[in-house]
Amino acid sequence: MTKKILIFSILFLTGISIFSQTVNDIPVAQIDVEYIQIVGTSRLFSNKVTIEIDFGQQSKFFSSGNETQVKDADGKILKLNSMIDALNFMSLNGYTFVQAYAFAVEGQNVYHYLMKKRE
Numbered sequence: 001m002t003k004k005i006l007i008f009s010i011l012f013l014t015g016i017s018i019f020s021q022t023v024n025d026i027p028v029a030q031i032d033v034e035y036i037q038i039v040g041t042s043r044l045f046s047n048k049v050t051i052e053i054d055f056g057q058q059s060k061f062f063s064s065g066n067e068t069q070v071k072d073a074d075g076k077i078l079k080l081n082s083m084i085d086a087l088n089f090m091s092l093n094g095y096t097f098v099q100a101y102a103f104a105v106e107g108q109n110v111y112h113y114l115m116k117k118r119e
Contacts, residue, residue, distance in 0.1 A: 021070050021071065021072055021073075021078055021089075021093075029094055031053075031055050033055045033056060033117065034116060034117050035055075035098075035114060035115065035116055036053055036054065036055040036090070036095060036114075036115050036117075037054040037055075037112055037113065037114055037115070038051060038052075038083070038086050038087070038090060038111075038112070038113040038115060039052045039053075039054060039068075039110065039111070039112055040052075040080075040083045040086060040110070040111040040113070041105075041108055041109070041110050041111075042108050042109045042110075042111075043108075044108070047081070047082070048079060048080070048081055048082070049080060049081075049082060049083060049086070050069070051069065051070055051078070051080050051086050052068040052069050053068060053069075053070060054068060070089075083100075083113060086113070087113060087115075090115050094117055095115035095116065095117055095118065096115065096116055096117075096118050097113065097114075097115060098116050099113075099114045100112065100113045100114070
């Protein structure tokens with residue numbers, strides 16, 4: 001019995017953490033567009049990437065860029081380990097991979113992944 005409660009608790013907490021991430025104050029799973037683009041920028045002296053989600057949202061003229069970054073339930077920027085981590089995250093939120101390309105900007109790799117919402 002306690003094993004079932006433990007498994008249920010883990011699944012419940014995982015479900016909460018999956019659906020509590022937001023972009024521009026919109027829960028990722030509830031973004032109502034057909035296509036999104038993940039833009040990942042490699043960090044200096046780190047294996048991690050900074051992830052931004054572009055779904056066509058309007059940006060403020062003098063913004064810090066934070067409205068395109070994925071935030072957790074506490075409003076902190078979500079740190080993902082790699083672009084594959086970002087792909088898996090978006091897959092859990094109802095998107096499927098379409099296409100990718102990358103290029104370098106000032107010595108940093110910038111990855112662009114196009115995703116489509118699953119029907």
